[in-house]
Amino acid sequence: MAHVLIIEDNPDFVDFVQVVLDLNGYDVAHTGSLHAGIRLSNEMPPDLVLLDLDLPDGNGLDFFDQVAADMPVLVMTASTDADLARHLQALGARYVIKPLAARDLLDLVNTSLKKGAAHDSPADSHRR
Amino acid sequence: MTRSSPLSHSALLPALLAALSHELGSPLAAIKGAATTLIDYRQRLPDDRIAGFLHSIDAQTDQLNALIDDLVLLAKIEAGTLRLQPEPIALRTVIEQAIDQLPSEQRGDFSLEGDDPQVMADAPYLRQALVLLLQHLRASSNTPTSLRLETLTTAQIWLSGPIDPKPHDPLAQVDQLVNSTDASRGRQAVTLLRLALSRALIELHGGQWGIEQRSGDEHALCITLPLAHEMAESD
DSSP: OOEEEEEOSOHHHHHHHHHHHHHTTOEEEEESOHHHHHHHHHHSOOSEEEEESEETTEEGGGGGGSSOTTOOEEEEESOOOHHHHHHHHHHTOEEEESOOOHHHHHHHHHHHHHHHHHHTSTTSOOOO | OOOOOGGGGSTHHHHHHHHTHHHHHHHHHHHHHHHHHHHHHGGGSOHHHHHHHHHHHHHHHHHHHHHHHHHHHHHHHHHTOOOOOOEEEEHHHHHHHHHHTSOHHHHTTEEEEEOOOEEEEOHHHHHHHHHHHHHHHHHHOOSOEEEEEEESSEEEEEEESSOOSGGGSHHHHHHHHHHOOSTHHHHHHHHHHHHHHHHHHHHHTTOEEEEEEOSTTOEEEEEEEEBHHHHHHHO
């Protein structure tokens, strides 16, 4: 069972993600804090992190500096800012613009986990 | 009565709008997520989960609606299409109505005393200005605020309590928004938007908005509005 960590501060959005992933057999954990998310990710690296950028205790982009470079991360942001998109691409981060439907969320998580597994192979071990 | 927008005189507007994207997108994301989960998974969800998603849609829609209302008001002020229809009104009544529009648990935080001047104002828009201001004060602090009405050459509303002078300075607002990098930027933008709208509506009424330093860190906010009989004489 794949372990997914959600780092997101909107409880209603978390409910949505948690229910969809629960019903599809994922093991889901959640925190609304960037710092707690960094700690949890380093203590027990999840198979995938779903990361919001606008968090009460900091900018989600700082997450990338403080966890292993090959940790699979899917950024979920409501921002359509072109500079942010370029920044995420430079980081090699996968990202999706909110809002998104339940089936799209599931497709993205499934795809990200497959890509993350591919990145774990010795031939392709660096995301950034 | 139309006047040029007080908001146009600063660089506040672009900074506000840029910072508001998160506050618009966040409720929308929750609504879309809840609705599509109900469409795709309703048969597999217990009743309490279904009710939870429906309540979420309801609450987030209200949040989004309030923000859209504020932005529509901002657009009207900026475009100069907001048309006030001033008439003589009792200021105390309008303030009491503004307090009554707050959620019941917040009304007790505001007390009102003093005169009952007649001012020349568009009652619905003046009430809206006061509601936005009281919401801002309540969002800034849970400390009680007292409102005192005085009649001099103008009607004066003195607000004493947790008045932070910084957000009342438009240039400081821009600096705060541009320099913030976390989620507080969006919430800060909503607070500042409501404060800026309140101030703009007061100024469109020919009123003034000033902060007075009291002892130490204490400040009072003074809003002045033209008295009805002064306006009638000047006409």
